[in-house]
Amino acid sequence: MLVLKHVPIRSFGENIAYIHKDCSIYKIDNIKALTRIEIHGGHQPVFAFLQIVDNNKIVRPDELGLNTEAFSQTGLPEGSKITLTLTPPAQSLAAVKRKIAGNILSAKDYEAIINDISAHRYSNSDIASFLVAVGSFVTPSEVLDLTEALRGDQSLDWGNEEIVTDYHCMDEIPGNKIDLIIAAIIAAYGLPMPKTVNSTGSSCTGVLDTMNVLANTDIDIRTFKKIVAEKRAAIANIDKIEICEADKIITAVENQNSLTTQERSIASLLATKMATGISHLLIDIPVGSRAKIKTSQEAMHLRKLIEYVSDMIGLNVDITITDGSEPIGNGIGAALEARDVMKVLKNKEDAPDDLKEKALFMAGRILEFDPKLRGGQGYLVAKEMLKSGKAFDSFEQILKKQGKKEPTQLGHLTRDIVADKAGKIARINTSLIGRIAVLAGAGQYAGAGIDLFHKVGDNVAVGDILYRIYSCNQNDFAFVSSVIESGKTGFDIE
Amino acid sequence: MLVLKHVPIRSFGENIAYIHKDCSIYKIDNIKALTRIEIHGGHQPVFAFLQIVDNNKIVRPDELGLNTEAFSQTGLPEGSKITLTLTPPAQSLAAVKRKIAGNILSAKDYEAIINDISAHRYSNSDIASFLVAVGSFVTPSEVLDLTEALRGDQSLDWGNEEIVTDYHCMDEIPGNKIDLIIAAIIAAYGLPMPKTVNSTGSSCTGVLDTMNVLANTDIDIRTFKKIVAEKRAAIANIDKIEICEADKIITAVENQNSLTTQERSIASLLATKMATGISHLLIDIPVGSRAKIKTSQEAMHLRKLIEYVSDMIGLNVDITITDGSEPIGNGIGAALEARDVMKVLKNKEDAPDDLKEKALFMAGRILEFDPKLRGGQGYLVAKEMLKSGKAFDSFEQILKKQGKKEPTQLGHLTRDIVADKAGKIARINTSLIGRIAVLAGAGQYAGAGIDLFHKVGDNVAVGDILYRIYSCNQNDFAFVSSVIESGKTGFDIE
Known part of the structure; x- marks a missing residue:
């Protein structure tokens, strides 16, 4: 028996076990590579990858x-007596190998893979292998099977609500924070x-960052449900809501290694929305030569795939x-985007018109999920919800309710x-504009x-400000300045 | 500036940097995922992946x-002042993405990928992605490009030796430790x-484990060269010989995740042999329904690929x-195999005949690389080298010279x-026999x-011993016993 200790290291994804090189019980001389172990003593075995320590x-x-991730999974206090066994790689990795070899996997295969990932039996490299294999070839019915597997057992129940809505955009278009305006309108x-x-995995700021400027988003399921029941909407960090745990693990590896594919994104999205208890979902597929989806053919292919899967799982989807x-x-970056959102909700004269119009268009489509509307x-x-100030009030x-924050400098x-x-x-x-924002520090600060002071179609004179960069530290500022000075501004004037 | 500290943890493959959650210089609040950093202060920047620590x-x-791997790469003493910068994923990952998408990569792409891997710029997940992508489709000329890239700049030089030989078996056949006998004969x-x-990555014991029973294999380049110069052969752990560093990193991930493919094995083998300064190589491709290579067609395909690549890089290969x-x-497991090897070399009457004959056949083919032999x-x-005792003496x-060891119990x-x-x-x-040996503890102990007491073709009576299992601890023994008791012995008697 060894004595359990919490080694307060956060490793972002993998369960790590630390064993002393002169361990009194297990002989670890011949450990030369990543070794998978199972820790026994808690309610259920916890899987981890062994690292060797030479320091008392x-x-x-x-x-x-055990690192922070693994320690919390044992549910045991420090000082508990535990045993460990070596464990072979997860059984479902055989299915991953068949996928790598180009085979079509069954629903059972996907279920086994997702179960093993949930139980932390996959190393990050195992997950990356799975993603690359699925990324290179996958059938629509496999996307369905993967979606069903990812959905898991835990889901939110909204009682006798007949229509539970959401909006999701398949790309991160810089500045596109209409989600918050839509939520306000729908709630109103x-x-x-x-x-x-x-x-957000990558690039720019996401909805979570923008909401985070305005209020706390780390709310638990109970609070989340309570706010939705009382106020009809809430915007929560999914990490704090205990659904689709395997999907979160996979998404982390995906983002860290830029292994996102459309098929996996669809499975992830639809599984998450099902588990959140959504009944009616509006999906926005932006198309553009610099966007993720470049042609309308691609968008159409995606639409058909989403429709196939969502019909099969019984989710009403409008695309x-x-x-x-x-x-x-106008703003790209959490605080600037939050400012734009509030301008629209407050009906300010200088509110960005494109943001307002897109939000109204999308909110309108969601409202029409309600049979009561013609x-x-x-x-x-x-528009009425917005103009009247009801959306702002909501x-x-x-x-x-979520915990309003002071304005961010x-x-x-x-x-x-x-x-x-x-x-x-x-x-x-x-x-490029998105990247300049990231270099300036968006996403980090x-x-x-x-x-942005001007958009496509505007006429400008020499010396007119095209946009203003905001940085929070000298490093970022120097870096973004050097990019700008190399002549790359992102604007073409003709 | 932060103060450098060695955190004596071995992580088997990745460079890990540990930063305190309240770091006095870098704001780490918003680190939510694997973050790549560059550490400056030594001769060249060292790449690492950040983990967050909450313990002074x-x-x-x-x-x-820095963990042991990363710390040793800085070449700096503890207490040195260092700075760190965030760093984007390695540039060559763009080529990996093209490979995932099914494209053919260029020699330059492979060079860039291998350089980034050498510099520890790839996470293990990045390497797994590369392996899966290369594993699903690769052209012969890509195998050549990968081989050239893996070979690297460092290689051993054997002066004016015209023929520098080696033998390599493409599979791990249980008990097949003819390498040591061949080396003895060739040296003699x-x-x-x-x-x-x-x-060995996986399953059974390899040549290194068997040699390790007899003598020390952790010898440095200088000692290795000296022993070969004086005694004509030496058997060294490649980890201690500073060649093909990128290949070692890749092989570790490959073994840990069972991502080995024949194409990658060929590139790895030929690159390593080139870097070891081998001029003449005999490759053994075992075929069998339970072996890695199952049909003679597969073996022929492999042979052609090896011939193509080795001809292009100028290595004389006999297959x-x-x-x-x-x-x-008879023996499967390091000490038992070492016993068999010594029996053959000592011309003992009970030496396993199949082992002796295979070794003589292979050694004979290698000797014929010498133009002086008809x-x-x-x-x-x-046979003469063996019978005369010259091989044993050698x-x-x-x-x-390598440091002879006491017999293993x-x-x-x-x-x-x-x-x-x-x-x-x-x-x-x-x-199955190989797996039973592993369950008994072979590879670990x-x-x-x-x-084995009997082989295919032998007549046995009821109660005759087919084989004897040796275990070093109660756990392994109980486990292997339960497999045997379930009726799986691996022997078919008719």
């Missing part, structure tokens, strides 16, 4: 250390919209294909990018980002 | 901890055979296709598996394994 302050020879109308949001060629709103009325009702109440280091010639703005390189 | 005994807020004849051996359907020798003479010369001298827990009917042994399930 970390673990003593009579102890087994009275339909529930329980929104669970991922932290809209939109223009993803330009940033939406076709075509949705947009008008959405949103303020949600913010208060914008980055103190700023730089204006100005037009070097007069003319009309012909194009904005959306992905809420106050960092870009504020 | 591991690292203080003003320190940056006077041709150099500098043998660098991997630790022999052998029977991989039965274990070779075709057909090799086998006879090999081997004894090599063992002494066989496992104290034994069990005899006896024939339950009289008849002729029709078949031995080689892979030198003294554990299986000793």
Whole structure:
């Protein structure tokens, strides 16, 4: 028996066990590579990967250390007596190998794979292998099987609500934070919209970051359900809501290794929405030469796949294909985007019109899920909710319930990018603008980002400000400045 | 500036940096996932993956901890001042993505990938992605490009030796430790055979484990070269020889995740042999229904691929296709195999004949690389080297130079598996026998394994011992016993 110790290291995804090189019980001389073990003593065995320690302050020879992730899974206090056994690689890895070899897997295979991932029996490399294998070839019925497997047993139940709505955009278009405006409008109308949001994997800021500027998003299931029941909407960090645990593990590896594919994204999205108890979902597929989905054929292919899977699992899905060629709103970066959202909700004159119109259009389509509304009325009702201030009131109440925050300071280091010639703005390189925002610190610091002063079609004179960069620290600021100075501004003036 | 600290944890493959959650310099609040950093202060930047620590005994807020792997790469003493920067994923991952999408990569792509892997810029998941992508489809010229890239800049130089030989078997046939006998014969004849051996990835014991029972294999390049110069052969753990570093990193991930493919094995083998300075290589491809290579068509495909690549890189390769359907020798497990090897070298009457004959056949083919020998003479010369005791003498001298070890005790827990009917042994399930040996502890403990008393074709009476199991601990012994008791012995008597 070894004595359990918590080694407070967060490893982002893998369960790590630390054993002393002179371990008093297990002979570890011949461990030369990643070794999978099972720790016994708690309610159920916990899987972990062994690392060897040569320092008594970390673990003593009579102890087994577990990192924060693994320790919390044992449910045991420090000092508990535990035993460990070596364990072979997860059985379902045989199915992953068949997938690598180009075979079609069965529903049972996907179930076994997802179960093993949930139980932390896959190393991150195992998960990456699975993702690459699934990424290179997968049939629609496999996407369905994967979705069913990912959905898991735990799901949220909204009682006798007949319509539980949500909106999801398949791409991260810089500045596109219409989700919050939509939630406010739908809540004001009275339909529930329980929104669970991922932290962004990559690039720009996501809905979670923007909401985080305005209120706390780390709320538990109980609070989440209570706010939705009372206020009709809430925006929660999905990490704190205990559903689709395997999907979270997979998503982390996907983001860390840029292994996202459309098929996996669809399975992940639909499984999560099912588990959140959504009945009616509006999906937005932006198409643009610099977006993830580049052609309308691709978008159509995706639409058919989503429709097939959602019909089979019994989720009502409406799909809209939109223009993803330009940033939406003016601000890119959490605080700047939150400012835009609040401007729209407060009916401010300088609120970005594209953001408002897109939000109204989408909210309108969601409202029409309600049989009580006539076709075509949705947009008008959405507009009424916004104009009357009801959407703003609803949103303020949600913010208060979630824990409203003080306004975030914008980055103190700023730089204006100005037009070097007069003319009309012909194009904005959306992905470059997104990257410049990231370099400025967006995603890392809420106050960092870009504020656009002009959009495509605007006429500008020499010296007019195209956009302003905000950075929170000297490093980011120097870095983004050097990119700008190399002549890449992202704006084409003709 | 942070203060460098060595955190003595071995993580088997990845460079890990440990930073305190309240780090005095870098704000780490918003780190939610695997983050790649570069550590500056040494001769060249060292890449690592960040983990967050909440314990001052591991690292203080003003320190940056590095695991054993990363710390040794900095070349800096503890207490050095270092800085760190966030770093994006390795650039060559774009090529891996193209490979995942089914494209053919260029020589430059492979070079870039291997360089980034050498520099520890790939996470294990990145490497797994690369392996799965390459595993699903690769052209012969890509195998060549990968081989060239893996070979690297460092290689061993054997001065004006015209023929530098080696033998390699493409599969792990239980008990097949002819490598050591071949080395003894070739050395006795006077041709150099500098043998660098991997630790086995998986299953059974490898050549390295068997040699390790007899002598020390952890020798450095200088000692290795010296022994080969003086004694014509040496058997070294390749981990201690600084060649093909990227290949070692890849092989570790491959073994840990069972992602080996024939194409990658060929690239790895030929790159390593080139870097070891081998000029003439004999490759053994065992074929059998329970072996890795199941049909002679597969073996032929492999042969052509090996010939193509080795011709292009200028390595003289002779290929022999052998029977991989039965274990070779009697012992399976490091100490038992070492005993068989020594019996053959000592010309003992009870030396396993199959082991001796296979070794003589292979040694004969290698000897015929020497233009001084007439075709057909090799086998006879090999036999002469063995019979005369010259091979034994050579081997004894090599063992002494490498550091001869005391004999290893066989496992104290034994069990005899006896024939339950009289008849002729029709078949031995080689892979099952290999697995039983592993369950008994072979691979983990030198003294554990299986000793075969009979082979295919032997007539046995009821109660005759088929094989004896040796285990070194009660756990393994109980486990292997339960498998045997379930009726799986691996022997078919008809």
